[in-house]
Amino acid sequence: xxxxxxxxMKENGRDELLGATxxxxxxxRRLVSRRDLLRGAAAAGVGxxxxxxxxxxxxxxxxxxxxxxxxxxxxxxxxxxxxxxxTSANLTTLTNLTSTFNSSQSDIKVSLVAQTSYQDTxxxxxxxxxxxxxxxxxxxxxxxxxxxxxxxxxxxxxAAEAVAADHYSFSDFxxxxxxxxKVDGTLWAMPFNTSSQVLYFDQNALTKAGLDxxxxxxxxxxxxxxxxxxxxxxxxxxxMSLKLDYTNFELWMALGGNTVLNHNNGRNGRxxxxxxxxxxxxxxxxxxxxxxxxxxxxxxxxxxxDNLLAIGSGIAPITIDxxxxxxxxxxxxxxxxxxxxxxxxxxxxxxxxxxAKNGGAFVGGAGLYMVKKPTPDTIxxxxxxxxxxxxxxxxxxxxxxxxYVPIRKSAIPLSPLAQTWAAQPEFKVAYDQLLASPANxxxxxxxxxxxxxLGPVDLNNALQSLSSGTSPTAALANAASAAxxxxxxxNERV
Amino acid sequence: MIRRVREAALGYLLILPAVAAFGLFVFYPLVKTAYxxxxxxxPTPNLPSHYVGFxxxxxxxxxxxxxxxxxxxxxxxxxxxxxxxxxxxxxxxxAQKKVRGIGAFRTIFSSTVATSTxxxxxxxxxxxxxxxxxxxxxxxxxxxxxxxxxxxxALPAIxxxxxxxxxxxxxILMSAALQSLPEDVLEASKVDGASNAVRFRQIxxxxxxxxxxxxxxxxxxxxxxxFGQIDILTQGGPxxxxxxxxxxxxxxxxxxxxxxxxxxxxxxxxxxxxxxxFVQFWFFQRRVSYGN
Numbered sequence: 001x002x003x004x005x006x007x008x009m010k011e012n013g014r015d016e017l018l019g020a021t022x023x024x025x026x027x028x029r030r031l032v033s034r035r036d037l038l039r040g041a042a043a044a045g046v047g048x049x050x051x052x053x054x055x056x057x058x059x060x061x062x063x064x065x066x067x068x069x070x071x072x073x074x075x076x077x078x079x080x081x082x083x084x085x086x087t088s089a090n091l092t093t094l095t096n097l098t099s100t101f102n103s104s105q106s107d108i109k110v111s112l113v114a115q116t117s118y119q120d121t122x123x124x125x126x127x128x129x130x131x132x133x134x135x136x137x138x139x140x141x142x143x144x145x146x147x148x149x150x151x152x153x154x155x156x157x158x159a160a161e162a163v164a165a166d167h168y169s170f171s172d173f174x175x176x177x178x179x180x181x182k183v184d185g186t187l188w189a190m191p192f193n194t195s196s197q198v199l200y201f202d203q204n205a206l207t208k209a210g211l212d213x214x215x216x217x218x219x220x221x222x223x224x225x226x227x228x229x230x231x232x233x234x235x236x237x238x239x240m241s242l243k244l245d246y247t248n249f250e251l252w253m254a255l256g257g258n259t260v261l262n263h264n265n266g267r268n269g270r271x272x273x274x275x276x277x278x279x280x281x282x283x284x285x286x287x288x289x290x291x292x293x294x295x296x297x298x299x300x301x302x303x304x305x306d307n308l309l310a311i312g313s314g315i316a317p318i319t320i321d322x323x324x325x326x327x328x329x330x331x332x333x334x335x336x337x338x339x340x341x342x343x344x345x346x347x348x349x350x351x352x353x354x355x356a357k358n359g360g361a362f363v364g365g366a367g368l369y370m371v372k373k374p375t376p377d378t379i380x381x382x383x384x385x386x387x388x389x390x391x392x393x394x395x396x397x398x399x400x401x402x403x404y405v406p407i408r409k410s411a412i413p414l415s416p417l418a419q420t421w422a423a424q425p426e427f428k429v430a431y432d433q434l435l436a437s438p439a440n441x442x443x444x445x446x447x448x449x450x451x452x453x454l455g456p457v458d459l460n461n462a463l464q465s466l467s468s469g470t471s472p473t474a475a476l477a478n479a480a481s482a483a484x485x486x487x488x489x490x491n492e493r494v
Numbered sequence: 495m496i497r498r499v500r501e502a503a504l505g506y507l508l509i510l511p512a513v514a515a516f517g518l519f520v521f522y523p524l525v526k527t528a529y530x531x532x533x534x535x536x537p538t539p540n541l542p543s544h545y546v547g548f549x550x551x552x553x554x555x556x557x558x559x560x561x562x563x564x565x566x567x568x569x570x571x572x573x574x575x576x577x578x579x580x581x582x583x584x585x586x587x588x589a590q591k592k593v594r595g596i597g598a599f600r601t602i603f604s605s606t607v608a609t610s611t612x613x614x615x616x617x618x619x620x621x622x623x624x625x626x627x628x629x630x631x632x633x634x635x636x637x638x639x640x641x642x643x644x645x646x647x648a649l650p651a652i653x654x655x656x657x658x659x660x661x662x663x664x665x666i667l668m669s670a671a672l673q674s675l676p677e678d679v680l681e682a683s684k685v686d687g688a689s690n691a692v693r694f695r696q697i698x699x700x701x702x703x704x705x706x707x708x709x710x711x712x713x714x715x716x717x718x719x720x721f722g723q724i725d726i727l728t729q730g731g732p733x734x735x736x737x738x739x740x741x742x743x744x745x746x747x748x749x750x751x752x753x754x755x756x757x758x759x760x761x762x763x764x765x766x767x768x769x770x771x772f773v774q775f776w777f778f779q780r781r782v783s784y785g786n
Contacts, residue, residue, distance in 0.1 A: 126539065126751060152537060152538065153537075244732075301640075306640075316637070450750075468645055492534065493534050493537060
């Protein structure tokens with residue numbers, strides 16, 4: 001068996017990693033073992049001979065978009081299904097929008113199929129792919145950060161084809177919400193439900209600690225100072241909760257104008273390595289580690305809402321979480337269980353005191369994808385329905401009913417969104433944050449098929465290890481080497 | 495002669511449905527899984543696979559990740575199985591006492607058998623929650639890293655949940671066994687003046703050995719397959735502290751979309767359990783007393 005060499009790793013600028021004496025050797029070995037495995041695969045060289053062929057339909061070449069096929073279909077209405085992962089208030093709003101669409105015309109009838117969570121959608125979709133296109137929906141609502149997996153599945157009609165055929169204009173859209181879905185210059189999905197990370201805090205606690213709640217922390221340094229005041233004044237046990245969420249790290253990289261992955265965040269050619277093991281990445285890890293080791297912040301789990309509960313229970317009055325939770329938070333607070341809490345929402349604090357010129361936030365949430373089916377009329381029907389969901393009026397209804405951020409500017413003055421925002425200006429924070437994002441690869445956000453491993457496992461593990469005493473430098477190096485191995489494994493298999 | 499052939503044919507015909515179902519849902523997936531391990535699998539099943547022969551097997555099974563997974567799994571089994579059996583046996587012994595109201599205790603002790611893993615996990619998830627959980631306050635761990643977020647305590651905490659959830663089953667097994675013990679032997683030893691402790695060690699325990707053996711096999715197998723509690727409580731974290739073999743397998747297959755890697759782990763798990771079962775059978779043939 002070939003012994004791993006250092007040479008190929010230097011290409012990715014990670015030679016220092018192998019020389020590092022500190023850190024988790026297990027993670028480094030993972031890097032080596034997977035790489036060795038892949039080399040073995042190449043050496044075997046019989047791969048293509050035994051390869052299972054993709055079903056013909058999915059592998060078909062790009063064709064002209066069948067615009068208008070639904071209206072000309074022989075049997076009408078054209079029936080299409082959409083898989084989604086919306087629950088509670090979000091589901092009600094989506095159902096209402098769909099009924100409005102179905103009753104507004106007679107060519108197309110849309111049925112919604114609930115898949116409970118993005119993870120369930122991913123599992124169901126990839127499983128269905130083994131049986132050709134018959135088990136697939138016509139539209140799938142797919143978590144934004146998993147975009148590369150769906151592109152690689154070769155089962156999607158790029159939204160760009162429909163946009164070109166229909167002369168669809170994005171001039172009214174918030175650019176950062178569209179840019180996320182562009183990979184290698186092609187728009188793959190239409191934005192629909194978008195969100196961003198924001199700062200949540202209890203205004204009363206800030207006042208008690210001698211801080212000004214109308215002027216909340218705007219940078220990581222200010223956040224640390226605020227946490228110190230909260231702890232030293234005895235207002236709360238911790239200044240804030242730091243949820244173990246890699247998204248915050250990735251967003252701070254983007255807000256500083258830095259990419260997370262090479263090849264322009266995977267936007268120009270497939271990413272082959274991470275680019276966060278450097279000065280800006282280290283600064284964020286050092287800040288994070290310092291907050292934990294100085295007991296200014298408590299670490300809370302990725303899969304719970306402990307950080308939000310801690311605002312209610314008074315253990316830690318500040319935290320960062322997705323703007324998509326805002327509706328639920330307001331609902332819980334209005335229940336009267338936490339009479340002393342007065343919620344405040346602010347943009348995600350910047351990694352530096354001064355705003356980086358090319359820095360900005362990228363979107364969370366999901367996009368709508370058209371599935372490459374053999375029937376032109378259902379593909380066109382899917383496009384018509386997605387267009388409906390993205391109209392200013394649909395977006396005003398959607399954003400008001402869910403707390404998601406509207407994706408286009410002309411939705412803002414429309415009812416019912418205008419009224420909702422007038423009553424609850426907190427909802428506007430995430431929108432303004434995404435609106436302020438300049439267009440560049442850093443703010444478009446990272447794209448790699450290895451994302452399910454890179455983020456929730458490799459980066460979160462590294463952030464977790466900060467609370468058990470691993471140095472920020474070593475933790476970051478561990479995350480980088482594990483993530484690079486994950487990316488290499490994915491790229492070799494695709 | 496013809497009759498015997500006919501009878502045999504009828505016999506085969508009668509077991510055919512069972513064999514067919516078994517073949518379709520057990521043997522076929524088993525062979526297919528082993529086969530899948532020879533390929534670098536694409537992230538979605540409609541794309542081409544790359545044949546790599548035994549490369550993937552040797553790489554995955556020789557990796558430090560696999561050794562770490564296995565170490566954590568064995569540690570988990572060693573925590574759950576003996577403690578679970580000891581507690582179950584102790585409770586069963588207590589519940590043998592003929593006192594008023596013992597029925598209520600028997601119901602309480604066996605009640606966890608009606609609790610699914612998911613329910614038990616959610617209960618403990620709440621109890622151990624560092625912000626609002628009762629147990630976190632009792633241990634003085636409110637706020638900050640809870641027990642489940644602490645890399646050195648997460649796996650023992652999951653073992654505790656597992657032991658608790660399995661107590662009902664072990665208790666019922668042990669109670670049934672205790673009640674079926676031959677009274678004459680126990681009485682004879684009493685007449686001979688054996689103390690309670692001696693009687694338990696010399697007579698009850700050997701007579702119980704088949705059921706203890708059975709509980710151990712079931713415990714080891716279910717310990718190797720413990721998934722629900724880990725998925726609900728820690729998802730393999732913090733920092734891989736609860737990443738046992740079966741959870742790594744799940745992550746590789748369903749989260750990282752790497753079914754080839756998962757297939758190798760799954761074949762390894764199969765052979766480990768097969769081996770353990772053989773070892774345990776070998777042990778029981780020599781050590782376990784069936785009373786004759």
